[in-house]
Amino acid sequence: MARVLARPIESRVRRLRLRVRGTVQGVGFRPFVYRLAREMRLSGFVLNDSEGVLIEIEGLDPDRFGEAIRTRAPPLARIDAVDVLELPPTGGGRFEILDSLDGRSATRIGADAAICAECRRELTDPGSRFFGYPFVNCTQCGPRFTITSALPYDRAQTSMASFSMCDACAADYVDPESRRFHAEPVACPECGPSLSHPVAELAARLEGGAIVALKGVGGFHLFCDARNDAAIARLRRRKAREEKPFAVMVRDIAAARQLAQLTDAEEFLLTSPASPIVLVEAVAGKLSNLVAPGLGRIGLIVAYSPAHLLLFDELSRLSPHCPPALVATSANPGGEPLVADNADAELRLSAIADLIVTHDRDIVARADDSVMQIVDGAPAFIRRARGFVPEPVDLGADGPSVIATGTDFKNTVCVTRGREAFLSQHVGGLDNAEAIRFQREAATHLCSILDVTLEFAVCDLHPDFRSVRMGESFGLPVMPVQHHLAHVAAVAAEHRLAEPVLGLALDGHGLGTDGSSWGGEMLAVEGHRWLRAGSLMPLPLPGGDRAAREPWRMGVAALQAANRIDLARALELAHSGVARLAAMFNRGMRTPVTSSLGRLFDAVAAISGVRLVQTYEGQAAMEFEALVRAPRCLPGGYAINDGVLDFRPLILCLAEAGMCGTDAADLFHGTLIAGLADWAASGAASLGTRQVALGGGCMMNRVLATGLAQALRECGLEPYLPRLVPANDGGVALGQAAHARQVIMAKRASGEQSPTCA
Template identity: 55%
Template structure:
């Protein structure tokens, strides 16, 4: 019996149109799409457009193409949305990369990214034309936002416009199969920027104990040998930074373990494309002057080619296969911003303003368009969280979940940022700083103008704080747009809701240092319910303490320590308790003679406890005393009866009385403080909450990892869903995002 051969299955030809939105321009997406099409034998095209990327693929493997596209995105790419539409066959056999279509700017620039492994291979390969070239980059790494003047993102719109391609770089730039296809900052020693000093000269100066100002990606760093106590102390004196911790830069992952004990998740964050500073447990192998009194150390990996070259020189110019070996040479790397001014980015300004700080000023001839400090992060409650959001993350947007009006939100006065919304996205600028400094306020205005120009939007409203004296408020008033004002702590809660995609009403707590209340008072420990229409209700607060001296009380914990005695009705004991402080008796007399405004601030409660536990010195930086207490905690435990709940007010007076009467040592006191605050705040928040609801936790005190993690855990155990800041800092760095979310709600409600 004969059997007929089975007929071959017919392969169905299809053509799909894909519209992609997200981080898909300037990240090597078009050559990636081109390579995938070659793999699956497909024809069609890919092009950038005003909304992102549009591509069409035709052939028998279009479904496999789409699956691979989702699965194998380039390192810096991110898909926020992909629309897929079948279209008519056109018979295309080849796949081509088309030029950009015109239209209003609706795309975005990717954030700066650390040098990738392939570029490091080139950097240390003697046969590469990029050998030891301190500006090597490709589509997967290098500067983006910090060198872009305007959109669309192409070389003519960046500070690389004045550098003409050599033949080799021009060929790489035009070749879709090349890793440097349309890498806008591409250059080599023949045609690109140059350093003013060689890496060997720089490293020799550092080894000799000198302080070096080095121009990098987002501005100048001040560098010194982290192991040289004399150099670190001189840097502190010259920069007028008495005690605020410095971060260190190390050569590679293996080197981190010589100075700290990173967890696996912390190592993963360190090596992410942003290469942020990450707080990790310190081994205390470096001089105490690096991070005085701190249990954790800020660590970052070398992220620019010039950094790798410094460590390469320090290691005796080791070969490529040795670059991942541990190296005990570490650098203090701190922002070059003398006197609280913004980060310096220009060569002439560096030579003028850093001459009294740095022994050597190293420049290069590629302009920095947008200054950006290093981002600072930690892990909180199992997730990465920001202490400062800047290089490596800005200007990546936060998805607000739905389209809405464009708003300019102006943030606060300290740790200032601005937010511009466009469609469903919120773009938060890099950390700006304290607006009291004139140069910083100028930088703030530049940041607003740059963001609005890049996004090509005209805001329908300017949102700001209630405080009339904040320069950010005045900036909003002078913007020309209608002004919407929002209470400080309502904006903190709204910021947490915005990044978690919460719409409508939201219950939460804002725990921080200061914010003007609707009653004109000094708030800072608030339980609030947002109504989903831009308003809120104050449901409760931390019991008030006297705030004698206003802003001075935030800098001098002794004042809050005396306020604790006053709250307990024991003011006559204060001078004796603080007998070692000459000014204590005089301050106690002034307290007794004058009325002082009250504050519900949890930050000032921390200061009061710090003073009672022996940390009454003037604070060199905001939160210093509280950070030292956090560093002492190993296992927080609550004082029985250490707080009282009454009428939605949580009062920690019993804890303060215990500190005065029992005089625990600093460690036991720090553990009692944290444990009692966590238990008391948890009970207080649960009392005003609805069963099982989400509770947003915002404000600067949530930068305290122990407080944030254990309070979230306690609320979780009580059946609630705590929401913590992850995409923005919980402090005033996230305030503008909350203002923007509230303003959109008001505008959309009509």
């Protein structure tokens, strides 16, 4: 009988050096390594440096240590790589945490994280020294990105540098067994930041109908009672925000369930460390109708800071019969960026808020709340900011360092370093001096924490964009990238799609290479090469930019394009300018044209009586989407000729039948999905690919995005939606950067020294 020999146990002492890269600073990684090494009876050290975390371990069977740091890492850590080098043993007898080393940064700081369960417990425990303290935090939660000016992530590089730790906090800070070991923002009531007003005063003022500005993690919020019509109406008037929806904050997921019909995926997002605003189906009658007029969904966010929790607990004591719900909107005058500075708050918010509550911990990098929704069964961004920035997108390969300046709408900035692309927090529209200053501030901060030497600047093709001026200001070679190519390139970059890729860029507006307004484009992309393979049938654009604000203009234009301007009479009853515009078309007026799907949405929303004039961007399309119940396709509702997708048959059907409300919304969305899928299938066949990248602002429409993705799968294609960055202009900077790098590397490979791209 054969003997089975057991594998010999490794008995030789060995020493390994482990280089850990990723989000491994400020997340409790060193104390985790310390405890793990002691558990495994290993000697050596761990320290932070410019590349991440450096570890040396010595002892028996050290290989299992490397496996454990991947499988047991702290929840906020993100490990990208662990490089291992064998060293000669030195005979060390203990394991130590050493001081950080300076140097050029190749690591990164983590995103801000919502208060963890342990800190929540301490916040409400009368026996804890953190009881009732609105700034309690540990290595598993609290501010990171918003308080850090440079790396390595140490207290001296944060806005906590001016707060000297008391003996108790200092003891926690140096104790590897403590949850607050090297938690850089650690503080308590004895030594840390404080609010300018007691929480009880905030709660009482809100209960009385006041508007309160409260400084939080990434900036100020404006709060008011979400069930108080008068308070919300006053906030809208003061903030110059007529109808655009507000987000609503609640204490916990139990309170959220009372206001919305939540799926498991939505609950997961709401309770995640990032704690974004999540768009969910509202339960009717639970909140003021002024929160989100004309929409069926609301943006919900769960309290994520200790100050929020204390405020909700106090409100619950004042009104114990109904869980409190607060409008929680970015604190800024209409059109301006988020306020984050105490003095700035007094200057810019005094005409809006009845009470301004500050604290004395500076916000280094202001950041709005992120906004997300579930699309086609998975999370998708509407706005990417606090909780996610500056987590990078892995581009799959090293390349030159570039800075991409995005567009003038929903602006973000993107900086690449090595194989990673770092998107800034949401900046917003660049239509005032404050916003332009914020864009510069965001770009400067991002470059500072990444410590990169930039080689190229990348911008939009539109010569009049303010974002282009910023790109030109760096004194670097500037490369323009067409807007809709950038939308498609962003999707291809995050999914690391191999060539070729068919892209559908379904959007509002972007300057095309022919000088016209694009927005419904089929692009064939192969590496750094691309071409426009098709578009939506162009419609007249009467009034230029005014047409985007006044959908009735697009309604008349669509009827003119369908040779039935006489049907504009129905619109004339609702808007006095219709007859005049129709008469001008009858006299042969010529206007610019656009292939924009966003403008097609506006046209049909106007023809269907949904919205003639918009008070905020995308209002007509959002209200039209809210009416959808069961999308259905109109047979013969579209035509495809030489790559041009034409929905004039659908427009005529809706206008001639006088269809409105849910019937019109169902028919339009269903026919649109079928037409786009048919169009993409023919384009993919011509290109010889199954990969279809879906980008552009119209992909924020959940009915369209989900339905189109499903229809493409039924055609045997592989649809890819944006997941790591927004589908709208908030993701354009990533696409600009990714495409420009491909062009640069291709040109360098061919020997060209000063590449340009378009």
